[in-house]
Amino acid sequence: MMPSFYQLLKKIIQTGIGKARLFMAAGGLGIAMILLLIAIQAHTDFDQLLHNQRNANESADFLVINKKITNAMMGQNAKSEFTPAEIADLRQQPFTEAFGFITSNQYKVTAAAPGELHFYTDMFFESVPDSFIDVKNDEWKWTPADNTIPIILPNDFLNLYNFGFALSQDLPQISQETVKALPMKVTISQGLMTQEFTGRIVGFSDRISSFLVPGSFMDWANSKFGSGQVAAPSRVIIKTKDPSNPLLSKYLEEKGYTTNQDKIKYSKTKLIVQMIVSVIGFFGLVLLAFALVVFSMFIQLVIASCKKEIQLLVTLGTAPRQLQRYLMRQFVPLYITIGIVALLLVAALQWLASAKLAGHDMFISQWLSVGTACAALLVIVLVYIVNRSSVSRYINAIS
Amino acid sequence: MQIQLENLVPVPLRDKIMQRSSDIWNRQVTFTPGGFTKIKAPSGTGKTTLVHYLYHIRTDYTGQVLVNGKTWDSYSKDAIAGMRQEQVSVIFQDLRVFEQLTALENIELKRVMNAAPYCTAEKVKEMAARLNVTHVLNQSGKTLSYGERQRIAIIRALVQPFQWLIMDEPFSHLDEENAQRAALLIAEECKARNAGFILTDLDNDNRFAYDTHYNL
Known part of the structure; x- marks a missing residue:
């Protein structure tokens, strides 16, 4: 060869x-x-x-961001509001995948439990875009023709009541199902104008610590009962892929914003x-x-x-x-x-x-x-x- | 492939050459393709230098060597390599055999350098037999005598396709009989390819039917 x-x-x-x-x-x-x-x-x-x-099912995380309330700011609510420039800046950060306002009510809200429960309280509502809500529910909608307002409560709220308040005050603990079954009398008012609704709890959120109502209701009520001006938001919600992104925590720290610290502790x-x-x-x-x-x-x-x-x-x-x-x-x-x-x-x-x-x-x-x-x-x-x-x-x- | 010389003068020999007349140096020369050309050159007139210029391994000259109308320098290294594999072959006076290879391997190296070898391994054996070197084919290049090396170098030059064969005193180490056999083989191989050759030597000879004679 x-x-x-x-x-x-x-x-x-x-x-x-x-x-x-x-x-x-x-x-x-x-x-x-x-x-x-x-x-x-x-x-x-x-x-x-x-x-x-x-949570293995969730590929993204949601962070509610607000400004830190300091002693110097107390009494001046406007200082905790986000300016349009600040919002634009937050929106364009690389970690922000989606961005939404949390809209507050501009009217008075009171809620009363039905029947013999003798429960009456002043309260507030907030709304966020639907895509940020972790409760998926067919009842989560509202039109001006409806007299019933769907409401989402924070899970923490029910826990506080059941394990903190109820136990210490010798009151009955309530299950989620019971809460959902209770119709509440919700009265919203501004000056002499009042209107009554039936509030129905449709779900419990782990994500957003607030009393949520549908955006459509909030817009309607704010225009009817509110000042008519769009108020600057003091809380916003962002969707982010990775809350442990060091860039995110550095940004929040620099701007003096806070969020649920637990979520960013890995950064x-x-x-x-x-x-x-x-x-x-x-x-x-x-x-x-x-x-x-x-x-x-x-x-x-x-x-x-x-x-x-x-x-x-x-x-x-x-x-x-x-x-x-x-x-x-x-x-x-x-x-x-x-x-x-x-x-x-x-x-x-x-x-x-x-x-x-x-x-x-x-x-x-x-x-x-x-x-x-x-x-x-x-x-x-x-x-x-x-x-x-x-x-x-x-x-x-x-x- | 056409080879032309234009006022070619080697820089080291310039003074010497200018004092006498030459058919090659400082002239316009066109080598006819397919022709057998003999260049007779006494010692010291630049015979080997000319061969090296023609084959483009030395460039210390003025004037030009034109290959197909273009200077050697205008071809890329890979293009020149292609020409040396397909169009022009050479037998050096100093033979240039690899000592770490056997005689046969020296020939094989040249044969299989082309992706599609021009001639078969059997043909190599046949040529070796004609030049009486079959018995040294498996010897290391180091142990070959000059005569054997020269015949191996001749066979090596003949295993590739070419249009021109350039030879520098190709029979200098051979006895008359072996020189005759080698000349016959070279002439046959040139005819088979329709190729010409340029042969430089010291003396007159009639081993080939030369078409052109030059005096260097």
């Missing part, structure tokens, strides 16, 4: 000359790749952890993890750069040590392109091996980490993320391109 052209080239161009350098470059590339992949994988894992701790942890991951990733990149330099030196050494042979090959008609392809063919299996080994190592780490974390009720995928695999591919392609250009540069220099 006659040897092929590349087999003959292998006898002429000895790539064994810079073995030490090649090992250094390969080792450096391997470690760089592992660091980079770990950084990317850790980033994905942490995201996964955060999202698993929340600090996330910041720290992101920092660590960035540092690992940065070292990975630096190491990758060094590995590329050493590779380039190795290539230079190989070509310089075979200078005469390469020149004779070119004289005999070998195209620089053929030599380049031959040399790259020597290196590519090495890159791919390094890439696969690094991927396998990180995959093993991921598997171990997932098993370990599962013991603490934290769940991450057992497998590598697509992003990590893509990153490995990207690094291999980068190394290939850089080495190819050094091969062609050094060959061109001597041929």
Whole structure:
């Protein structure tokens, strides 16, 4: 069997000359790749952890945002209102996926329980766009022809009553069903104008701590009983993919806004993890750069040590392109091996980490993320391109 | 493929050349495609230099070497490599055999350099037999005698397609009988390709039916 052209080239161009350098470059590339992949994988894992701790069905979270009430602001309600400029700014933040006003009533509201319950209270209503409400209900609608107002109560409110007030005052605890069954007499008034409605509780919200009525009712009542002017909102609601986004908590802090702190408590942890991951990733990149330099030196050494042979090959008609392809063919299996080994190592780490974390009720995928695999591919392609250009540069220099 | 020389003068030999007359240096020369051309050149007149200029491995000259009407410099390295694989072949005076390869591998290297080899491996064996080098084919290039190297270099030049074969004293290390065999083989291979050659040598000879004679 006659040897092929590349087999003959292998006898002429000895790539064994810079073995030490090649090992250094390969080792450096391997470690760089592992660091980079770990950084990317850790980033994905942490995201996964955060999202698993929340309601798995909800891909987004809703935050009610208001200004912090300070002592200096007390008595000046206008200071807690959002100006149009502030609203526009909040709307265009990258973390804001959707934005809605919480509209307050501009009239007096009183509610009375029916029959013998002797319950009477002043209260308030607010409304938000329907897409922000977590209670899906057919009864949640209102037209001016209706005398019944659907109302959503905060879950916390019923809990406060049942476990705080009722127990201490020796009053009966009430179930959600009972509350829903009770029609309330709701009177709204402004000056001498009054109108009576029947209020019916249609649901309980975990998301928004307020007494909610449909937007259509609020608009109608505000125009009929209110001042007629649209009041500036003092509470707004936003939809966000990731409430632990450090950008979000930093923004709120800078502006002096507050929200449900529980929802954004992971942002600090996330910041720290992101920092660590960035540092690992940065070292990975630096190491990758060094590995590329050493590779380039190795290539230079190989070509310089075979200078005469390469020149004779070119004289005999070998195209620089053929030599380049031959040399790259020597290196590519090495890159791919390094890439696969690094991927396998990180995959093993991921598997171990997932098993370990599962013991603490934290769940991450057992497998590598697509992003990590893509990153490995990207690094291999980068190394290939850089080495190819050094091969062609050094060959061109001597041929 | 047409080769033309325009006022070609090697820079290192300029003074020497200007003192005497030459059919090649500082002239307009067009080598007729398919023609057998002999250039007779006494030692020191730049015979090897001319071969290197024609094959574009040296460029220290004034004037021009035109290939198909264009200077060598205007071709890319890959284009030149393509021409050396398909259109022009060479036998160097210093033979230039890879010592780390066997004699056969030296020939094979040239044969399989083209993705589609011009001649078969059997044809190589046949040519080796005609030049009496079959017994050294598996010997390392390092251990070959000059005569053997020269015959290997001749076979190597003949395994590729070409329109021009450039030879620099191709029989200098061969005895009369082997030189005759080699000349016969070269002439046959040139005819088979409708190719011409440019041969430089020290003396007159009648090994080929030359179409053109020049004195360097």
